[in-house]
Amino acid sequence: MRILVTNDDGIRAESLEAVVRWAKRWGEVEIIAPKYEQSGKSHSIELHKPFEVLRVEREDGIVAYSVDSSPADCVRFALLGLKKRYDLVISGINNGFNIGSDILYSGTVSAALEAVSLGARAIALSTEPGAYDEAMAQMDRVMEYINERGLFELHSAYNINIPREQGGEIRITRQGGPFYSDDFLPTAEDPDLYMPTGKCIYEYRGDPTLDTDTVLHDKCISIMPLCFDRTEREIYKRLTDK
Numbered sequence: 001m002r003i004l005v006t007n008d009d010g011i012r013a014e015s016l017e018a019v020v021r022w023a024k025r026w027g028e029v030e031i032i033a034p035k036y037e038q039s040g041k042s043h044s045i046e047l048h049k050p051f052e053v054l055r056v057e058r059e060d061g062i063v064a065y066s067v068d069s070s071p072a073d074c075v076r077f078a079l080l081g082l083k084k085r086y087d088l089v090i091s092g093i094n095n096g097f098n099i100g101s102d103i104l105y106s107g108t109v110s111a112a113l114e115a116v117s118l119g120a121r122a123i124a125l126s127t128e129p130g131a132y133d134e135a136m137a138q139m140d141r142v143m144e145y146i147n148e149r150g151l152f153e154l155h156s157a158y159n160i161n162i163p164r165e166q167g168g169e170i171r172i173t174r175q176g177g178p179f180y181s182d183d184f185l186p187t188a189e190d191p192d193l194y195m196p197t198g199k200c201i202y203e204y205r206g207d208p209t210l211d212t213d214t215v216l217h218d219k220c221i222s223i224m225p226l227c228f229d230r231t232e233r234e235i236y237k238r239l240t241d242k
Contacts, residue, residue: 006031007093011035038070180201
């Protein structure tokens with residue numbers, strides 16, 4: 001199996017190495033990842049200026065490229081620029097959960113969606129900060145779940161969140177609501193400069209189908225099917241029904 005590993009935390013991230021160590025047991029691995037951290041870049045791509053791509057030498061001999069652009073552009077460069085083909089694209093493992101409304105901003109999730117838009121199968125992986133090895137230790141079980149149930153025969157992209165503490169269960173989930181409140185504060189050095197900040201506002205809803213409740217409260221692994229169709233289908237149906 002040919003596997004592409006990318007992320008939004010950057011090619012030097014410890015979390016990426018945790019994924020690579022696991023993926024090497026499953027097949028031939030290549031790495032094409034951002035030169036710098038690209039968290040919160042969502043599905044942005046570069047349209048009007050060139051970006052740097054450098055080959056990165058590794059002691060393990062894995063082919064790796066550093067891309068000075070977004071996670072989506074890393075995938076685009078791999079599949080369109082280098083004309084590569086992969087059996088699986090793994091984006092992550094992200095330094096923090098990608099659940100609820102935060103999925104909208106996630107470079108990790110957007111890289112997986114970009115892969116699917118170009119004909120590849122993909123998973124976005126996330127865990128809580130610092131829990132990379134603990135989370136990747138669960139991935140054999142997650143892949144067994146995916147393969148036994150034929151998930152990739154039904155759909156091409158999944159968002160997987162793995163908590164440090166394990167409730168033992170793997171669930172198919174849907175996207176929950178907001179769990180983080182954002183704000184902007186002026187910096188002490190310059191009142192014209194503002195720093196984004198925020199706090200967790202998650203409230204348990206008692207719904208095991210939500211990724212937020214599954215991961216944050218129940219400490220279970222969430223597998224959520226991803227799509228990039230932004231159509232509000234119920235409203236569309238109401239507006240077009242005669």
